[in-house]
Amino acid sequence: MRRIAFAAAMTLAMTGGTAMAGETFILKYGDGGVLTPEALAAVEMQAIEGMNFSYGVFTELPDAGVTFARGVVPAGKEVPAHAGPNLYAVYVESGTGQLTLFNEAQEPTGTMPYAPGTLLIFPPNAQHGWIVESDEDFVWFGIDLPGKQE
DSSP: OHHHHHHHHHHHHHHTOOOOTTOOOEEOTTTOOEEOHHHHHTOOOEEETTTTEEEEEEEEETTTTEEEEEEEEOTTOEEEEEOOSSEEEEEEEEOOEEEEEEOTTOOEEEEEEEOTTOEEEEOTTOOEEEEEOSSSOEEEEEEEEOOOOO
16 A cells, blocks of 8 residues: 555656545556546546436546546436446545435335545445435545445
């Protein structure tokens, strides 16, 4: 862990970057580059039909099968029940609301609040949906992690 922190600090120092608490920086393999918060915000987003959100992949680790992405749900919108095939980590950057959990029949089984700084880890095929209650868009940083499928 110390090596990772040291590498991150050295990369930021070499590129003239300044890390502020709460900012997301992605250190790129090989070329020593850094994707800054501004670059992350400029990721090309694709609207996901019928789901009320946009999603954009900003980098991948193809050998590991890991994908890093950003998603945006407009203020006041809801995302219906859905699931992904892999383990998925979500870090909430902005917006507040409720995460709804569903069973396999897509019946609600519970809710929990989310706010900036919330980290959620979804197991494969976890049915869930989002309700954005704030006047601010719900923006998240996601990591799609392949794993053993059961």
